[in-house]
Amino acid sequence: MKDSPALISNRSNLFSISDLYKYRELFWMLAWRDFRVRYAQTAIGLVWALIQPALTILVLYVVFGRFAQVDTGSVPHIVYTTCGVMAWTYFAYVMTNSGNSIINAQAMVKKIYFPRLIIPLSKAVVGLIDLFITSLILVILMFLFDVPVSRNIVMLPLFLVLNLMAALGIGIWLSGLTIRFRDFQYIIPFGVQLGLYITPTAYPSEFAISRLPEWASFVYFMNPMAGIVEGFRWSILGTEAPAGLSYVSFAAVLVLFFSSVFFFKSIDGKIADYV
Amino acid sequence: MDISIEVQGISKKYRLGRETSGSLRETLSNLVKRSDADSEKEFWALKDVSFEVKEGDCFGIIGKNGSGKSTLLKVLSKITQPTKGTAKMYGRVSSLLEVGTGFHPELTGRENIFLNGSILGMTKREINQKFDEIVDFSGVERFLDTPVKRYSSGMYVRLAFSVAAHLEPEILIIDEVLAVGDADFQKKCLSKMGDAASSGITVLFVSHNMNAVESLCNKAIVLNSGTLSFSGNQKDAITYYLNEQKRLLASQNLTERTDRQGEGRIKLRDCRTVSKTPGEEAIRCGQPMEFVIDLDIVDPSVRDISVSIAISTSRGHQLCDLWSKSSQQELTPTSESMQVRCTIPQLILNKGEFSYNLCVKSGTIVEDWILFAGTFEVESGPFFSGGQVPDPTQGPLLMQQSWQ
Numbered sequence: 229m230k231d232s233p234a235l236i237s238n239r240s241n242l243f244s245i246s247d248l249y250k251y252r253e254l255f256w257m258l259a260w261r262d263f264r265v266r267y268a269q270t271a272i273g274l275v276w277a278l279i280q281p282a283l284t285i286l287v288l289y290v291v292f293g294r295f296a297q298v299d300t301g302s303v304p305h306i307v308y309t310t311c312g313v314m315a316w317t318y319f320a321y322v323m324t325n326s327g328n329s330i331i332n333a334q335a336m337v338k339k340i341y342f343p344r345l346i347i348p349l350s351k352a353v354v355g356l357i358d359l360f361i362t363s364l365i366l367v368i369l370m371f372l373f374d375v376p377v378s379r380n381i382v383m384l385p386l387f388l389v390l391n392l393m394a395a396l397g398i399g400i401w402l403s404g405l406t407i408r409f410r411d412f413q414y415i416i417p418f419g420v421q422l423g424l425y426i427t428p429t430a431y432p433s434e435f436a437i438s439r440l441p442e443w444a445s446f447v448y449f450m451n452p453m454a455g456i457v458e459g460f461r462w463s464i465l466g467t468e469a470p471a472g473l474s475y476v477s478f479a480a481v482l483v484l485f486f487s488s489v490f491f492f493k494s495i496d497g498k499i500a501d502y503v
Numbered sequence: 504m505d506i507s508i509e510v511q512g513i514s515k516k517y518r519l520g521r522e523t524s525g526s527l528r529e530t531l532s533n534l535v536k537r538s539d540a541d542s543e544k545e546f547w548a549l550k551d552v553s554f555e556v557k558e559g560d561c562f563g564i565i566g567k568n569g570s571g572k573s574t575l576l577k578v579l580s581k582i583t584q585p586t587k588g589t590a591k592m593y594g595r596v597s598s599l600l601e602v603g604t605g606f607h608p609e610l611t612g613r614e615n616i617f618l619n620g621s622i623l624g625m626t627k628r629e630i631n632q633k634f635d636e637i638v639d640f641s642g643v644e645r646f647l648d649t650p651v652k653r654y655s656s657g658m659y660v661r662l663a664f665s666v667a668a669h670l671e672p673e674i675l676i677i678d679e680v681l682a683v684g685d686a687d688f689q690k691k692c693l694s695k696m697g698d699a700a701s702s703g704i705t706v707l708f709v710s711h712n713m714n715a716v717e718s719l720c721n722k723a724i725v726l727n728s729g730t731l732s733f734s735g736n737q738k739d740a741i742t743y744y745l746n747e748q749k750r751l752l753a754s755q756n757l758t759e760r761t762d763r764q765g766e767g768r769i770k771l772r773d774c775r776t777v778s779k780t781p782g783e784e785a786i787r788c789g790q791p792m793e794f795v796i797d798l799d800i801v802d803p804s805v806r807d808i809s810v811s812i813a814i815s816t817s818r819g820h821q822l823c824d825l826w827s828k829s830s831q832q833e834l835t836p837t838s839e840s841m842q843v844r845c846t847i848p849q850l851i852l853n854k855g856e857f858s859y860n861l862c863v864k865s866g867t868i869v870e871d872w873i874l875f876a877g878t879f880e881v882e883s884g885p886f887f888s889g890g891q892v893p894d895p896t897q898g899p900l901l902m903q904q905s906w907q
Binding site: 254 | 509517577578579580581582583584585586587588589590591592593594596598600601604605607609610614617618621622623624626627650
């Protein structure tokens with residue numbers, strides 16, 4: 229007698245954790261492909277991954293640190309901002325790419341089966357290049373400005389995981405929504421652009437909260453990155469611990485991530501019909 | 504023998520207009536209008552299809568475009584869910600609905616072998632083991648470290664097929680991937696497929712190529728607008744399918760046919776086949792016959808007109824191509840319509856049923872081209888002075904011969 233058969237019905241396409249595990253090699257393969265392809269054709273290759281965050285940091289520093297004279301306490305503004313940009317860049321990269329991932333893989337999705345969740349998930353890996361480069365910038369600046377590393381650094385992995393979950397949670401939602409409504413393709417870059425300003429990357433969240441009514445502060449922290457950026461700075465630079473409202477952000481991360489997986493699960497079997 | 508695939512009452516419904524990707528605005532306005540009348544158009548791509556495939560069978564799926572073949576393969580490959588019904592697959596399934604799925608133009612041949620292999624479900628170890636074999640089979644070893652965007656389309660396809668050919672599934676689902684590559688490589692692929700079929704794995708094969716289905720498969724089903732209309736051995740299935748096609752086409756006038764191609768400045772109106780033997784209506788082996796073709800001249804300025812007739816057996820093997828230019832005779836339109844006659848002084852076809860395609864050209868431009876334009880029956884006749892014609896199963900052609 230053979231193994232029990234694979235059953236195909238109008239429920240069978242739902243992936244399970246074990247199915248994802250079975251396709252782990254494909255996950256790494258897709259991640260590696262993105263890695264190879266990302267800089268395959270650009271003339272200065274990886275340098276791009278350095279120029280983009282470096283310029284972002286510079287502009288934010290000039291606008292918020294010099295023009296607006298935002299007070300960042302004992303930490304120099306440029307170091308403060310770099311730490312925020314480090315969390316934000318990774319988030320923005322992973323969210324954008326996983327958000328567009330299914331639509332970009334439509335040729336594949338229509339022709340072969342594997343758990344589709346692998347596609348948006350695999351985008352988290354190549355974003356690590358950006359995370360590495362921004363953290364390199366941060367280390368150099370901390371050294372130059374003689375900013376010590378906080379003992380809270382042991383908590384950094386927690387915030388990295390939250391950062392990853394936030395990026396993937398939104399990315400997975402968007403990857404499913406874009407195949408249904410192409411409009412989201414235009415919404416993503418717009419959202420990234422706005423997000424950089426409404427997230428406290430280049431200023432303390434205190435700066436925003438003190439100027440907002442209480443309900444608006446609550447809404448402000450519904451942005452998952454608000455709490456995460458604060459957490460990054462607290463664990464690396466030892467700035468003030470994330471405000472009580474940060475827990476709104478962390479709750480938002482969990483809700484986004486788990487709901488995205490359930491949402492994706494509900495449309496997985498229909499993806500090939502939509503694209 | 505054990506059952507390998509068990510399909511029970513599979514149906515697949517598509518909702519036209521709605522489930523296809525639309526813009527947010529449309530969806531919102533539909534919500535507001537609540538006009539479900541036009542968006543609720545349903546379309547059953549598959550209706551209650553059931554069949555069983557035994558282990559080791561090479562199982563063909565035949566049908567016209569839009570008959571549900573591809574949908575069935577997609578359902579069985581788990582790419583899309585059925586609306587109703589179940590299918591049980593006993594064993595590791597590999598599906599090849601195209602070759603080179605996931606190939607990335609920027610990556611080298613070597614890298615794409617690994618990428619494509621893992622997309623097809625091979626593990627890295629398996630790919631490593633088979634790597635040399637794959638490269639060997641593809642014949643592109645010299646360009647292994649070149650990005651595939653620099654490959655010719657032939658090389659690309661060869662590499663892609665080679666990866667696929669080295670899968671070791673228990674059930675293999677294939678959709679017309681053989682319709683690619685040059686003739687030599689196609690032959691290589693066919694023999695590889697034949698090996699697969701004879702090595703005891705179960706193959707599910709969709710193709711328009713009746714010759715391939717006939718030579719590779721041992722069983723087949725015919726799908727017709729989503730329902731299973733025939734199931735049996737592959738030869739009967741092909742005959743059933745071709746007869747069905749013929750019935751459908753023969754009932755139509757040439758002018759009503761919409762499945763035509765070409766510029767349309769000249770149009771085929773009618774074609775008849777007649778016997779040229781005095782006092783004889785039937786077309787017989789060895790006797791003269793004539794094709795009488797009526798053309799409508801839509802654009803009288805068209806010059807250099809030629810007509811061709813391609814004759815095929817009832818099984819779809821093309822036998823010959825008759826061309827008006829072979830007799831050096833110029834065809835010039837005289838009025839809005841013209842009649843062309845092609846006389847065959849001595850028919851070398853064996854008895855049986857034949858079909859033909861018609862094509863009208865001006866210069867090298869195809870003006871009107873209809874496949875399966877008509878059929879004719881050849882009856883036994885006095886081809887050989889010495890007696891009977893051979894049984895048609897011995898071949899469709901007759902040839903004069905002398906024996907010493």
